[in-house]
Amino acid sequence: MIWFFDSWFGGVQTLKYFKEMYSDFDYVFLADWKNCPYWPKSWDEIKKLTFDSLDWLFDNWAEIVILACNTAAAYSVRNWQTLYPEKKVLSITIPWIEEILSRGDINWNVWILATQATVTSGIFDDLFTRFGWDWNPDFSFVSAPELVDLVESWFENEEKNIEIVKNILSKFPSNIKYLVLWCTHFPVLMKYFKMFFDWVIVDPSYEAARKFWDYLKNHPEISSKLTHNWILKFYTTWNAESFETIWSKIFWQKIIANWI
Secondary structure, rough: OOEEEOOOOOOHHHHHHHHHHHHOOEEEEEEOHHHHHHOOOHHHHHHHHHHHHHHHHHOOOEEEEEEEHHHHHHHEEEEEEEEOOOEEEEEEEHHHHHHHHHHHOOEEEEEEEEOHHHHOOOOHHHHHHOOOOOOOEEEEEEEHHHOOOOOHHOOOOOOHHHHHHHHHHOOOOOOOEEEEEEOOOOHHHHHHHHHHHOEEEEEEHHHHHHHHHHHHHHHHHHHOOOOOOOOEEEEEEEOOOHHHHEEEEEEOOOOOOOOO
């Protein structure tokens, strides 16, 4: 099975991309709904909550976990990989940065939407240093907690959704070329972004799914352990019924979630 973790619900969009590209794999998704949102919490709180969930996943026989929460990854994944290198956790952050840099144009203007916690975590600069990239395009960051609130309000008002996204994008200069949705909540709002943005929208969840096949080819020891029975399971730390409702509202499918 391929296991996913998110602090709430946005990571199901990550799961959706994986399911579309690798449909026969078995998948498990865990949402720590009881403790969301993560982004206003302290560094130590985010790390502890993420570690607790990862511990639960590996205690339940996870072979590999996709960390589908950028805030959780920013404060936890490097520590986890250092402490437990044998327990494979992949962040969805690296693939989109690799994709941006692979385009090779140093004269672009990239704007990144993220939670405040992700912006201030230092993970972006750390990754540039870690991978030895010696040039840095013009990246600008905008924290957008109101977009997180919008997704978590279950899309109650269509006109309000459009207005909020439009106001966020009005902060950007006219010469912006790339928009990165660096929070797994945000791609759920993709149709609204496309109403007002005509250039390239980079979705880290999509890039992570697209490049996962390369990871499996390079790690046959993981690939050989993954099962292919078309199984899809969901777990949440709070209110399984509501989780089922919002899933069906966004993805038009019925599921059964388990409350742990």
